[in-house]
Amino acid sequence: MVDGVRDEFHGYLRLARASVLAQTERPLLFWSSAAGAGLSVVAEGGGIYLLVHAFGRMGGWTPSQVLLLYAITNLGFGLYSTFCYSLHSPNFAVLLRTGAFDRALHLPIRPLLWLLGSDLQTRELGRFVLGIGLMALIGGDAGVHWDARSLAVLAMACVCTALVLFGISLAGTALTFRTRQATEFVVVLAFGGLNLAAYPLQVFDVLLRAVFVYLVPVGLTVYVPALWLLDKHGPAWAGRGLLPLVPVLTATTCAVGWLVYRAGLRHYLEVG
């Protein structure tokens, strides 16, 4: 069993290496895509900053503090997009319709590992560089004291955000197996939640907060660590004391997504 797992892991690494080499074969495309990913941080972050700055504060948070929330969502999305691009609903639907996923079912590697390894998005390098730069730029102004603990909390926030998006996408594949079309509800839950989490959650109404803090915890994985970093207490329903709950709900989301994916795969009929 250990040998089997090791072989599959080596298979994943070979796929990942091939994916990276393929993308760097065309330098112009690679560097322009990476620069574009970086410019997305400038454009979106700049837009949020200008908007909140015009009003002075949002829910008591300064523009830099709101930008910290965006920075966490950005890095989490970057991690997700780098490793889980093929799982993103529109891309997964294309793999199903073209039969590429069916061919993967006959490979000596788990289909999920094939999905995760076959299309690594190296262009997200631009997003990471600018995203980390943004974090460094606004962190001090936002009131974050950078030390080993705060960096660990930040890393946890980014990884958990990426994993929640991964869990939602996994669950979405079950519907895509049946419809062969991009599943908009995945887009709404994952990226709607991410958009929402770029702002202080206490300004939204109860229904949005309930859905995107506890049901689809992408709000929780961003907001609660941000409270911790900013030394804010936050509201009772999502205070900084809930920090230990972040990895728990993340793991739960991934587990649910995995179970739904497995059920969808069991009933999947190949395109032929």
Add this chain to the structure above:
Amino acid sequence: MNPYLALAAAGFRQQARERLVLVSGLLTALFFGALRSAVFLALFGLRGHTAGLGLAQAFTYAWVVEAVFPVAYTLWGWNLAARIRAGDLVVDLTRPQDAFTGLLAYDVGRNLAQLAFRSTPMMLVAIALVPVAAGRGLALPGDPAGWAMALVSMLLVPVIAFGLRFLQEAVAFVSADYRGLGRLLFFPLMLLAGFLIPIQFFPGPLRVVAAASPLFALLSAPARVWQGIDPGWALLAQLGWVVALWLVCRWVFAVAVRRMVVHGG
């Protein structure tokens, strides 16, 4: 039947047949429109006006931008570039009608279906439900002339969108890495067009650049016509950019086709 009308009708029928895509896109747009409205509601709070906008006008901006976005950034965004690289464009050049106008007609037909079955229902839902949910409605045209201008403004968007997308996809005539340019420019163009935030919130010099660019005619101008902020000038800007883009795109197409080499038999 006029060949261009026939192509437009064919494009309309093709897009209208993709009912699942239209319905799911409508639901997604409703969600993101609601999300944008929630952000503005939180920001405006007790303040009356900021950057020349009130809450009602901010709501209108949020919903008009979501209604226009699928027309500006279409699901078939790179089809023309792929056809250029594959050499399939030569088929359009052998047809009896003008190739460029044919491409425009088909694309506009598809987008008219999006406007009819996605954007219009979305706006109707927003007009009906936003006052109930938020306690304040959208800023809407106040008279029949205003509504007529709003309709014309929305109908001009597919033409402007085609022109801008054509210029982006025309890079495929000279480079196989056309997607790289698209990815490089996507988010800055989204910001400049006013999709991320209204351009009224930009600092002075950036606001001038945004207002002077053809992207203004794509998203910000329709929003201003609906909001009643200098609707006449906004509509005039759109018409001006339709003419300017037509001339530029025709010139680019003519130069590209003259120099194009198609491999294969």
